[in-house]
Structures are given as C-alpha cells and as structure tokens.
Amino acid sequence: MRTARTALGASALALTLLGTAACGPDNSSADSAVTAAAGAAAGSNLGLPANLDDLKKWKFEDWEKWAKDYALPAAAKGFWTLDKLLKAKPREPIAPPAPPTAAPGQPTQPPAQPGGPTQPGAPTAPTTAPTGKPPAGQPTQPGHPTPPPAAPKPSGTQQPASQAPAQPPAQPAQPSQPSQAPAQPAQPADNGNDPLPRTVNAQPLPHPYTKPGVHGKLFADEPGSGADAAAGLNHYQCSATVVADPAHPGRSNLVWTAGHCVHQGKGGKYYSNISFIPAFNSTGALSGGKRAEEAQYAPFGVWSATQAVTSPQWKAEGGDGGSPATHYDFAVIRVQPADGAKSLEETVGGALPVWFNAPRDQLSVTEYGYPAAPPFDGMELNRCESGRPTRLSYDPARPPMLTIGCTMTGGSSGGGWLAVKDGKPALVSNVSVGKHTGDPKFQAGPYLDDVAAGAYDFISRKG
Template sequence: MSSSVRSTRSARAVLGASVLALTLLGTSACGPDNSSADTAAAAGAPALGLPANLDDLKKWKFEDWEKWAKDYALPAATKGFWTLEKLLQAKPNEPIEPPAPQPAGTQAPAQPSAPGPSTPAAGSKPPAGQPTQPGHPTTPAAATTPAAPKPSNTQQPASQAPAPPKQPAQPPSQAPAQPTQAPAQPSQPAQPPAQPGQPPAQPADNGNDPLPKTVNAQPLQHPYTKLAVHGKLFADEPGAGAAGGGLGRSQCSATVVADPAHPGKSNLVWTAGHCVHQGKGGSFYSNISFIPAFNSNAAMSGGKQADESQYAPFGIWGATQAVTSPQWKAEGGKTGDAATHYDFAVIRVKPADGAKSLEETVGGAVPVWFNAPRDQLSVTEYGYPAAPPFDGMELNRCESGKPGRLSYEPTRPPMLVIGCTMTGGSSGGGWLAVKDGKPALVSNVSVGKHTGDPMYQAGPYLDDVAAGAYDFLSKKG
C-alpha cells in the first residue's frame, strides 16, 4: 500500500544482475560508508548512507546492508496488544494511487477516471466488473458483459504453500490458470544492456505495456488451513497510538516466505514497503503484527464477533525486525513513482515463548523467485481487501495470468501489472507463480487503481536489490 496512502497499496532460476544505473546522488560509491551527506542533500535526497549510484546497491554484501539498515530491529508488540477492538479500528492501507500525469511513452498507463481516493465512496455504485458484496465478488468481466458465475476453486494440500489452481479440483502441481481475458500484447523488444559505467538504455515504449483487463477477485473457501501462508498485517502509524484514538492503525496483507538461513523453520514474512515504513522522511510503523490464516473458520464473517482463538487460529506474531529497500526509504511517497518500483519489505516475527517457528506452525513457507523471467510468469494474487465493497474478513485471490509491464521510471526495472479488483487492505499481498512445479512469490501489491475500467494493481519486479535485503534479514535471524 504516507497518510493518504493509508487512508484510501521449469529449470532453477539463477539470480542474475538486471541493469539499473540510476545516479541518485551524483558520485559513484561501493558501499554505504562512501556516501556523501552533502551530495545527498544537494540531490534533494535524505542522507541515508546510500551508494551514489544505485546500480552499486545490487553489489552490496551482507556487511554493507548491515551498515545501512541500522533501524532494522523493532520492538515487538506486547502480548495481547492487538485486541479485537483495535483490529476492527484498523483502516485499510490503500495500494498507492497512480499519479495524475501519465508516464511518458507511447503506451502510458491509464489514469483514474476522476481525481480523489481510489476507493469508491460509501454508498456509491461500483463500476462495471466491480464486486458488489463484501467478500462475495462477481465473476470476471469479459469485455463489458459479465460472465456466468463460477465456483471458488478447491484448496491445495497442506504439505506446501498453495499453487494457484487452473480450475476446480486441478492438482496443485500444475501451472496456474491462464487469465480469463487475453493478456496484454507483447511490447517492443528491449534494448541491449548498457555498458559498464553507463546508464541503461531506455526501452522504446518506456517500459509500459497496454493495461490488463479487469479480473474480479474471488473469495477462497473456508477454512484457510491449507492456505495459511497468507494472512493480515496490522501496524500503528508512528506517533499515533492512543493519542490518535486508533486512527493511525492500519491493515495490510502479507505472505510467509522461506528463510534460506533457517530451512524449514522460517519466521520471515513478505509485504509492501508502504505497509511497514512511511517512506521519504518517515520511519517504521510500530506494533507490526502478522495473523496467518486470519478468520480461517469464518468466525467473523458477516459481521460476527469472535475471540482470538477463532479469528487467529495460528496466533498473532509480532515483528522484531524489518527491512525495506533503500529506494523506498529515501523516496517513497503518496503516488506511483520511481520509489514504487522498490515498494517491498521483509519482516521477521517472533515465535511465542520459544515455540515452533512460523513455518512449522502454519505448515509451509513460499520461496521467493528473484529476477524471474517475465515471459514464464502466470500470476495469482492473494490478499484480504478491506475497503468497500469488501470488508477485510475474507481471503481473496485474482487469477490474473501473465503480467504486463508498468513503469514510472524507465531506468528502473518495470513493475509487474495485473488486472484485479482488490481494494485497500490488499497492499502487500503476495503474487505467486509456479517455479519447478511449486508456487513461488514474485511480487506484492504496491500500486492500485480501483475505479473505472480497467481496474489493476502493480507490484515491484524483485531484482538483486530485493534479493540483497532478503538475504540480509535471513542471516540476521
């Protein structure tokens, strides 16, 4: 998913270095100690100890990340902090809105049909293709005529994280479903990579494909026991707390991911950067907590009340560490821009009383696929949309198929964009694709447009910067 943001985001793949040479601060450097505060200030960026050339960031080793990420340690929320009352107070953390001006290029992303928040106003009639009841969306639209309803898909076995199914009763080892609408047409071929020391050549279309068609979110069948890698993330805005009367509380979506340094015993969770950090000039949120398989047994569906053991079947896990991209911390803001290309975060949660790890508790964790070949991806998004017409109580998914490209800064890897009607609260939700017959996380919800046609969401392309942050937090545990 800034204050307005929260109020209204086959063979084993080898990590390769994608091309990114954006000069942020004006001089070259190899690590965080080589940055110049004066240069940073002159460039209008905070002196966060970043390398002058962000391409150098991909070369950072563990020691470099440790020198930079000085605030990765977080005070965990006290046991019992997230009461039912506080959970219900938390407002949906909105996916970041697309900017008013279109990105330059021959195929620029469409903009909202009207200015203002991306969430429909209370009482307003949803646009064509928009779900009409909380937790019970209609089927995806084909062109402008709604298709006949289709049932929710069956769930996957608990032995692994859920692979996006193609149709009811399809085995999870198969590839996920293709989109109900035709994917965006391929764009012009990318230009050759830049030579060392030179900025990358900008793609002829500025990194943008035609926007995808709207795909309606579908609620998952209860219980969510076999989908427990997905959950809700709650947090307090810095400086809010009790003084803010709960108005600073927010909710996002998140996914349990594997921990390379602790195989089979991961306590890592993936989400959006804007779900845990304010961005430029800000700080980390407080009381960040993750509830896997929230409302698995439908105890709170339809406005019902329930106790913690019912809506949090695997407990409430407080975050003790967090890291997001240097780009988000230095540049993150209220609308889609260069910073959203790196709007991701990894958090570590604490097992209760030294008990089993999060992965052992929920029965699985999803590996992260960095530098994934775009033409091999067929994406299924998972999340808990909480802004109208949804109510935040149901786990939904969008079987969106092949993602397109969306770019706000041609020198950075284009974001992935898919059609999906999920609203606020889905920020940070995991995007899964099949790798070697199993699901892997390839992105998360960052940007979202939820009015007009098409409705879509965009997430960061996870390159070596994301891999570096992930590796750092894995080794810190």
C-alpha cells in the same frame, strides 16, 4: 530525444541513489558535501551508491552499514485486541503517479496514462460482486496458483525493454564511399509500458482455509501525533505472506509485504506494533459482522515483528502520493515465535520461496490478499487468478513493475503474488500500486531483482 518521463526518471534516480560511486555505503570526504545536501532531502538515508547497478552489488556488510534501523520493538502481548483490529484502516495501494509534463523548451508529450490504453480487443470482465465460491477450475488451496497457460503471448503485449531487438545493422558502404558507423540499438518506444490488463474479479476462498496458512493480515500503527493518534485510531491493516528463510530452512519467521505497509517512506520511520496474523479468520468466525475470541479468528496466533528491512529507494523517496519508488515498494519482516518455540513456518505448515529475477514470459500470477475497503470488509481472504502480467513503468531506468487486473481494494496492499516454479508456488511480487475505479481496474507490484534479493539475504542472515 529523451521524453519528459525519461528525464523525470533520471532525476528521481539521481535523488534516490545518493552517496558515492563505490559499491559500499561508506562516504569519502569528497562526497561529504554532496551527501550532506542530499541527505536533507532524503531523511537519514545517507551513503547510497551513485547508481542502481552498484546497489545491486551490495554485500551483506553493505546492507548492515546502511540498514541501521532494522531492529523493531515487539508489540506488547495482547496489544492487538479485537476492537483495535476492527478499527484498523485499510492501507490503500498507492495511486498511480500522474503523467509528467514536458520540461520548458521541450515539446509536450502526449498525456497518455501510465501503461498505455486498454489493449484493443481485450474482453472486459463482468463487474458483478464477488461470490462466496471460487470459479470452476480454480484451486481451493491458498498458496497454490494455477500453472501458466500454454496459450501464446498476447499480440498486444510489448517485449520487455531489456529484450527489445536491435535495429538491423547498417548496410555495408559501397567501395567508392567511406565506411558508415554501425546503427545504434533502438530505444523502446513504450518506455517499458504495455497496454493495461483486463479487469479480473477477486473471489473469496471458502472457509476453513487449509494448510499451509501462508497468507495473512498485517497490522501496524503509523508514527506521529494528531487527533487520530490521540484517539487510538492510527491503526492500519495490510496483507502479507510467509516466505522461506534461507539461513534457517524449515524454520522461517520471515513475512513478505509492501514497503508502504511498514515504513512511511521519504523522511519517515518504521511503523510500530507491527504484527502478523496468518490465516486470519480461517474459520469464518468474524464473517458477517460476528465477533469471536482470538483463538477462533487467529488460529495460528498473533506474531509480533522484531526486525524489518525495505528498499533504499522506498526509504529515500517513497510516499502516499506515488512516485517511481513504487518500483521497489517491498519489505521483509521477521516475527518472533508466539510461544517461543515453534517457528512461524512450522506453525502454519509451510513457507514460500521467493523467485528473484523471474522470467516475465514464464509467469502466470495469482494474487492473494484481504481487501478491506468497500465493497469488501477485510474479513475474507480473496484471490485473483490474473494470468500473465504486463509491464508498467514510472521510471525507464528501473525494471518495469508487474501489472495484473484485479478488483481488490485497500487492505490488499502487500498481498503476495504467486507463480509456479518447478511445479510449486513461489512469491514473485506484492501489491504496491492500485487503481480501483473506472475500468480497467488493476494493481502493480515491484519486479524483484538483485536489490530485493540483497534485502532478503540481509534480513535472513540477521536472524
């Protein structure tokens, strides 16, 4: 029998993937009544396919028809003054959605927290404040995670739902008995969830940050009005990472971050004045409450975004309250060269490839970001050497999120998760969900599948 969570996930998926059963985003006349009604619930995101598999098959032309608002006005030169940067509020990772309740007439499911209980026997990391030096044995170069450990997979980690073994086939019927139907594959009992990982303390990188300066801070203004907007206080900050551009090798101007750092989600709009500062405060010029000139805290300049794309799921159902949209909470932006000549990749000294559909059991994750909510102040690039990610799911119909232990707080949203592929670092996710109180403290990021690859290919080819 389906659980309440499965039923909730199925209904959320039906709401998100609105339009037709065809692979492209065009609507037929037979679909017009359905998509018109659904469009009111999902803003202007009409024309989405009926299921996730069809969305994964979208080609460039399909993304182009759907992503009509990818072009963004660049921030005016000099818009992000130091005062605005310092006033920018940390964009919080999204709080984990509350466990669903059973539908009327169905038995109530145990109200376990998403991800299950803490792994039995897992050690709890000390909760001391981060120090100024990385722990012994950790790399000092930003963007170079530790290779995966050779230790075997923890016994408490559940096998991914997509790889769950089938039940043994039914025993052959006796000659005097009629044939029995073959046994059906077993449904995973965990709905795609593992025990939560142990807490890992974030550690600041020592100054100055060395090349490649691929990690940085993202600043943006939230749309809307009100007292904050009138007072110029609608400034927000996130984290982001320079990624390679397949259509422009060696000359990338692409940056990867979270969807909730650049778009409001369901019924909302893209933020304005989106700008990226790679290797922010590399020299430590702003550390300890000091003030400095732009050339000191932005050694590679301030780069304004001119294009952006996020997932259809995030735009159709995302929001601050937490929902299954976090499974696809990612975004890719294109920035314009600060001097009109050198690309971002050439300027910072490199760009990271993106590893789509990465084998989960081969990942050892290192997270980078600029946490800005207490006890952090947003001035330091931090790192969590979190190791093998576990699974976390809010909708069994979607790939489980990657989950790691990390004490980073608001402002780390969108920060890049790196793993080693073929001996080199590659981006495998970004900060989306976060739990920063109690124990364990953890963060979760989207598993980058063919939907993410399609958005990435689209923005690459639009440049």
